[in-house]
Amino acid sequence: MDVLVNPTESSLLRFTTAGSVDDGKSTLIGRLLYDSKSIFEDQLLAVEESSKRRGDAHVNLALLTDGLRAEREQGITIDVAYRYFATPKRKFIIADTPGHIQYTRNMVTGASTADLAIILIDARLGVIEQTMRHTYLASLLRIGHVVLAVNKMDLVNFDQAVYDRIVSEYMAFTAGLEYVPQIRPIPISALNGDNVVDHSTQTPWYEGPSLLEYLETVQVKPESVTGAARFPVQWVIRPISDQTDAKLGNLHDYRGFAGRVAGGTFRPGDEVVVHPSAMKSRIVGIHTFSGEEKEAISQLSYSMTLADEIDTSRGGMIVKAEEPIQSAHEFDAMICWFADKKTLKPRGKFHLRHTTNDVRAVVTEVLYKVNISTLEKSQDVLEFGLNDIGCIRIRTSAPIFFDAYSENRITGSFVLVDEQTNNTVAAGMILKPIADAFEEDAEVSI
Amino acid sequence: MSAMTHLQFLESEAIYILRETAAQFQKPALLFSGGKDSIVMAWLARKAFYPSKLPFPLLHVDTGHNFPEAMTYRDWFVNEIGAKLTVGSVQKSIDDGKVQEEKGHNASRNKLQTVTLLDTIEENQYDACLGGGRRDEEKARAKERFFSHRDEFGQWDPKNQRPELWNIFNGRKHFGEHFRVFPLSNWTEMDIWQYIRQENIPLPSLYFSHQRKIIERHGQLLDASTGIIPLLDEEIPKVKEMTIRFRTVGDATCTGAVESTASTIDDIVAEVAAARQTERGTRADDKRSETAMEDRKKEGYF
Numbered sequence A: 001m002d003v004l005v006n007p008t009e010s011s012l013l014r015f016t017t018a019g020s021v022d023d024g025k026s027t028l029i030g031r032l033l034y035d036s037k038s039i040f041e042d043q044l045l046a047v048e049e050s051s052k053r054r055g056d057a058h059v060n061l062a063l064l065t066d067g068l069r070a071e072r073e074q075g076i077t078i079d080v081a082y083r084y085f086a087t088p089k090r091k092f093i094i095a096d097t098p099g100h101i102q103y104t105r106n107m108v109t110g111a112s113t114a115d116l117a118i119i120l121i122d123a124r125l126g127v128i129e130q131t132m133r134h135t136y137l138a139s140l141l142r143i144g145h146v147v148l149a150v151n152k153m154d155l156v157n158f159d160q161a162v163y164d165r166i167v168s169e170y171m172a173f174t175a176g177l178e179y180v181p182q183i184r185p186i187p188i189s190a191l192n193g194d195n196v197v198d199h200s201t202q203t204p205w206y207e208g209p210s211l212l213e214y215l216e217t218v219q220v221k222p223e224s225v226t227g228a229a230r231f232p233v234q235w236v237i238r239p240i241s242d243q244t245d246a247k248l249g250n251l252h253d254y255r256g257f258a259g260r261v262a263g264g265t266f267r268p269g270d271e272v273v274v275h276p277s278a279m280k281s282r283i284v285g286i287h288t289f290s291g292e293e294k295e296a297i298s299q300l301s302y303s304m305t306l307a308d309e310i311d312t313s314r315g316g317m318i319v320k321a322e323e324p325i326q327s328a329h330e331f332d333a334m335i336c337w338f339a340d341k342k343t344l345k346p347r348g349k350f351h352l353r354h355t356t357n358d359v360r361a362v363v364t365e366v367l368y369k370v371n372i373s374t375l376e377k378s379q380d381v382l383e384f385g386l387n388d389i390g391c392i393r394i395r396t397s398a399p400i401f402f403d404a405y406s407e408n409r410i411t412g413s414f415v416l417v418d419e420q421t422n423n424t425v426a427a428g429m430i431l432k433p434i435a436d437a438f439e440e441d442a443e444v445s446i
Numbered sequence B: 001m002s003a004m005t006h007l008q009f010l011e012s013e014a015i016y017i018l019r020e021t022a023a024q025f026q027k028p029a030l031l032f033s034g035g036k037d038s039i040v041m042a043w044l045a046r047k048a049f050y051p052s053k054l055p056f057p058l059l060h061v062d063t064g065h066n067f068p069e070a071m072t073y074r075d076w077f078v079n080e081i082g083a084k085l086t087v088g089s090v091q092k093s094i095d096d097g098k099v100q101e102e103k104g105h106n107a108s109r110n111k112l113q114t115v116t117l118l119d120t121i122e123e124n125q126y127d128a129c130l131g132g133g134r135r136d137e138e139k140a141r142a143k144e145r146f147f148s149h150r151d152e153f154g155q156w157d158p159k160n161q162r163p164e165l166w167n168i169f170n171g172r173k174h175f176g177e178h179f180r181v182f183p184l185s186n187w188t189e190m191d192i193w194q195y196i197r198q199e200n201i202p203l204p205s206l207y208f209s210h211q212r213k214i215i216e217r218h219g220q221l222l223d224a225s226t227g228i229i230p231l232l233d234e235e236i237p238k239v240k241e242m243t244i245r246f247r248t249v250g251d252a253t254c255t256g257a258v259e260s261t262a263s264t265i266d267d268i269v270a271e272v273a274a275a276r277q278t279e280r281g282t283r284a285d286d287k288r289s290e291t292a293m294e295d296r297k298k299e300g301y302f
């Protein structure tokens, strides 16, 4: 049972939950799905039966997303669960993430593709360190919209004073962030459904929208749509055939650069610069299986042909000539460290994955670590342990083609991969190439 | 500026994943069951590499318990998109003594498929298998990454998955390990049907309403016309002619039918929109225990 949205008009909102362990994230998602009638009978029956078997006092809606055996046994979320639902107004992709600090990497996984984060707070506990950590991460990841869901209002008698105090405390914390998202506070009870889908009679003092109303109407604009035109080359299509294609003609000389637009718009005739050679050329054709396209827009996949025989392949980058991209092999980046058995130190070597590129990288310097509660930058310990966040300088074996993460989430992000285990051990957000990184250095208080 | 629809977004994301798979692995294969999800996935693969042919074969893990319509369709489709087909046979795994056929009248070869799948992967040295699994299908699937790592025994470790950030996919692995890749992770059943309608993709006739001899067993409507499912003596008089269709098409022994008069894609879209049961509600294999899917996936199931 999926709402029949018009496939040619519906917009998509991707959001994530965040907040400390047991703040009610999974319960809230369960409640949202339940009250918006997005749960199937057999799913509900299964959850009712498990709740009964476990001796829960009420139907445990968190079991709708906590699907792994270990999660159900412990009553916590360990890894992200993705859920889907639609209302007549919008389609939603939800990432329900774990609150436990040990699983921060899974929270970041869910948050990295979200347009909006619902940050939950247990009204009895107020703003705690994990609230700050997740808020900081959401801001670092440049999630533009935050719903501050003050949850478990039923346990504080729906007291407006408690709510107001938490909201102002939260606002005071976020004011210190480098990037402050748009914040919408809502008092809720995920357990009972107050202000989740319907307005609650328990909070006459709250005049804003219910959570669902807000999610249905909030305007999010992916910044990459309006930004500079970027096309990372993913794969080169060479049919090696003398056949004639109905749409493309003889295929003998066809050489299409396949990829997904990572920002802006391209049109046939556009002057482009093609990396790594930085040679100029012109777009001849933009193709999909349906035929020739008039433009290539952000987030969609195409294959492009160029006017000149230019040497580029996977890892290359096509940009508009009037919108140049940074090309450098040394840069500063914020990183979030995910490995529990290893630390990150100067001289550490990794595989670095950036767009479709894969290069070797060495950490030349650890510039600072961030104290999550105070937002202070510290240089006391220049080593990153599990879940540490901070700034490092990296040199790569070959130049990469990037924008600052604040300009473009796709061309500004990378991951570090451990050379022994092949695990993804860090998420990185590029600040700037090394040439002007020294200024930033000077600002750091030691 | 043109706006993007959610189907365009999903299509583009899937094409991106398919191209990543071709680029990051030496020898991928696309798991093709003849069901609607694998049909959509193969359709997208054709788009992703057009005007080239698919840079990987389709792999059918054949339980030997197929609806004849599904086999006819498979051969037609493979030819239509110009792909190569590899078949891994569960019957052969049984004949070679690698697996034991389940006993009793509820016996299913669904679980045995895992062994055949892992053997076929090893024999052909496939290092990535593209699967049509969707996260909305089942609660364990809802937890899976696009690029899902498998150790050298083919096992999934759900408590220890690699972080997967933005649209950067890490397919690095040690020798002997492989990946399962799920390009349709973010699609819902409704998205699949709306896409099939938009693209006019032909489907096996099993998906549309038809008359069939059916036996009802444990609340499930099972096929009684092909003889694939052995009937108990007392069941024989209970076989009924019914108007049904299948919501999923897999191994015939565990695929339940639903009563339906939906004979066109439009009818099906309307029916899916009104359905009160998940599509896997008709699958016997998921009903064996609360974490049946997770348990099977840990062992290397699709």
Ligand SMILES: Nc1nc2c(ncn2[C@@H]2O[C@H](COP(=O)(O)OP(=O)(O)OP(=O)(O)O)[C@@H](O)[C@H]2O)c(=O)[nH]1
Pocket: A019, A020, A021, A022, A023, A024, A025, A026, A027, A028, A062, A075, A076, A077, A078, A097, A098, A099, A100, A151, A152, A153, A154, A155, A188, A189, A190, A191, A192
């Ligand atoms: N009284 C009350 N209890 C709630 C509310 N929301 C959640 N709970 C309870 O709080 C407990 C934790 O809820 P979960 O939804 O599992 O919390 P979570 O934030 O998903 O936890 P993790 O995913 O492990 O970080 C459960 O026992 C819920 O029933 C609420 O609004 N009121």
Ligand SMILES: [Mg+2]
Pocket: A025, A026, A027, A062, A066, A076, A077, A096, A097, A098, A099
């Ligand atoms: Mg949870």
